[in-house]
Amino acid sequence: MRTDCSIEFTLVEFGRYCADEGVERHLMAPYSPQQNGVVERCNQTVVGMAWSMLKAKKMLAEFWREAVNTAVFIFNRATTKSLKGMTPFEA
Template sequence: MNLSIVQPVCLAVVKDDKAWLWHAQFGHLNFEDLARMSHAGMARGVPQIKHVNELCDSCLSGKQKRMTHGGRNYFLLLVNDSTRFMCLRLLSSKDEATEVIKHFQAKVETETGKKLKVLRTNRGGEFTSVEFGRYCADEGAERHLTAPYSPQQNGVVERHNQTVVGMARSKL
C-alpha cells in the first residue's frame, strides 16, 4: 500500500467587503436599512451599501419559518437534579404529561434500580390535577410545587434523586 501525507487546506471564506462586516455587527440588520443609515449619516463609518438585494446565508437559515413537529405544540422537560440528566418529550396537549411521566419513571427506575423520591413541578393544571396527585401518592413520591410565577425555582437544587418537571409551549 502506497500512502502519502497531504497538507491540510483551510476552506474558510473571507469577506473583505466592509458592508458584510457592518451587517454582522448590527445583528444581521438588512442591507436596505444599513444603506438608509449610511445615506442619512446616522452612524459614523458605515460604508456605502451597494448590494441591497443580496442575502446572507445566516439570516436565511435563522429566520426561516419552521413547521411544528407533527402537531406537537408543547414540550415536557424532565431533569434529574443529582445527575443533571435531561429528557425532552414533545406533546400534542398538556394532558399527555401524566402518561409521559409514568412511562419515563418506569423506564428510569428499571434502568437504575432507584426509586423516585421527590417530584418537583410547576403549578400547571396537568400537575395539580387529582389524577396526578393520586399517581404520586400511589408511587410514594413526595410532591413539591414551585411558588406561583417563580420560574427561578425550576433550577437544579442540591437534593439527590429528585426529578424536576417543567412544561412550556414550544415556539417552533
C-alpha cells in the first residue's frame, strides 16, 4: 500500500493492522503527488466519474459524497488492462 505521511497512516495501530494482515506499506514523501502517480490517476478518474454522474442527472453538489462512493464502487469492479482482465476488487 502506498500512502502519504498523513497522521492516520503513520499511527502505530495502523502499522500493526497492516502487519497483521500482511499488507506491505510504502510511505511517500509529503506533498509530492509525483511519487504516487498511480493513485493520483485513480483519484482523478474517480472524481471525473462522480462529476459526470452529478451533471448527467442535474444533481446538487450536496450529493458529492454519494457520487464518489458510487464511482469507487464501480471503479473497483471494472476490469483493467494492467490487471489482465481482473478487477481491482479481485486483485
